[in-house]
Amino acid sequence: MSGILEGRVAIVTGAGRGLGREHALELARQGARVVVNDLGTSGAGEGASDGPAGEVVEAIRALGGEAVANGADVANFAATEALVQQAVDEFGGLDIVVNNAGFVRDRMIVTTSEQEWDAVVAVHLKGHFALMHHAAGYWRAEAKAGRTRAARIVNTTSGAGLQGSVGQGSYSAAKAGIAALTLVGAAELGRYGITVNALAPAARTRMTEGPFAAQMAAPDSGFDAMHPGNVSPVVAWLASEDAADVTGRVIEVEGGRICVENGWSHGPSRELDRRWTAAEVGPAVRELLKEAPEPEPVYGAQ
Known part of the structure; x- marks a missing residue:
């Protein structure tokens, strides 16, 4: 198989179903050899x-590509180290990490248990960090040995992490953390030839089949804008050597629409040459709010 990723080696987490499956297949079509990671849990992270x-x-093998399976839990720090080593042992190196694994346990903040919070944050946020850490360590060592690779990390955030989502406090917080981690990773790792970007995909998956089932339903005919495969070509390009000049970006993909997110940026301000008094703060902030754009609504807000 040949394409824009010919000869490159990729790890895709959460690649057994949904978005991850489509990413793994697309990377393989583009010539990458793929380590397909999936713990095989339910949509709630059980089993x-x-x-x-x-x-x-x-x-992938039926398509003529090369792939191996991996069943590691990405929230397990040692297991993600072994996952990187598996790619090196099986295919002689590593060029691409696609962090996609995750699940949801939808609850309002007041009904979310500590265990539910910890589980969601662990698989999403810690899972992203763990694989980034071990892959970056490998790439740093390669660069110091004079073998700098065109390394690519593609993370997965969400509109829930960018705008928030009612009933998904743990998921939204984890995905917001991933967006910030992406920015930090891009700033820190560029010296080793590594780019770090994130996608905010809108697609029909197990995680969207509950509260967003109606919006995510497949059409009777025509273009299926919610098919998860619509996102994967963007992943493939970000994973390519051609994308060397793109890093620290969050890109939303929905159907045939690609949108580069602006993220947090400095807005209107006021400054004194002294400390503000508490009585002065209210009027000043209200004036600033009049000048600032309205925030986008939280998903599910009334």
């Missing part, structure tokens, strides 16, 4: 099975 990852590996 485990090697079936989903194995099925994607077989699908």
Whole structure:
């Protein structure tokens, strides 16, 4: 197989179903050799099975590509280190990390348990960090040995992390953290030839089949704007050597629409040459709010 990723080696997490599956298949079509990681859990992160990852590996091989399965829990720090080593051992190196693994446990803040919060933050935020850490360590060592690779990290945030989502406090917080981690990663890792970007995909997956089922339904005919495969060509390009000049960006993809997010930026301000008094703060902030753009609404807000 040949394409824009010919000869490159990729890890895709959460690649057994949905977005991750489509990413793994697209990267393989573009010539990448793929380590297909999936713990095989339910949509709520329960249980485990090697079936989903194995099925994607077989699908890639049926296309004429090369792939191996990995069943590691990405929230396990040692397991992600072994995942990087597996790519190196199987395919002779590593060029691409696509962090996609995750699940949701939708609850209002007042009903979210500590265990539910920890589980969601662990798989999304810690899982992204753990694989970034170990992959970046490998790439740094390669660069210091004079073998700088055109390394690419593509993270997965969400509109929930950018605008918030009612009933998804843990998921929204984790995804917001991933967006910030992406910016920091881009700033820190560029010296080693590594770019770090994030996608905010809107697609039909297990995580959207609950509260957003009606909006995500497939049409009777025509272009299926919510098919997860619509997102994957953007992942493939960001993972290519051609994308060397793009880093620290969050890109929203929905159907045929690609949008570069602005993120947090400095807005209107006032400054004194002394400390503000508490009585002065209210009028000043209200004037600034009149000058600032209205924030986008939180998903699900009334």
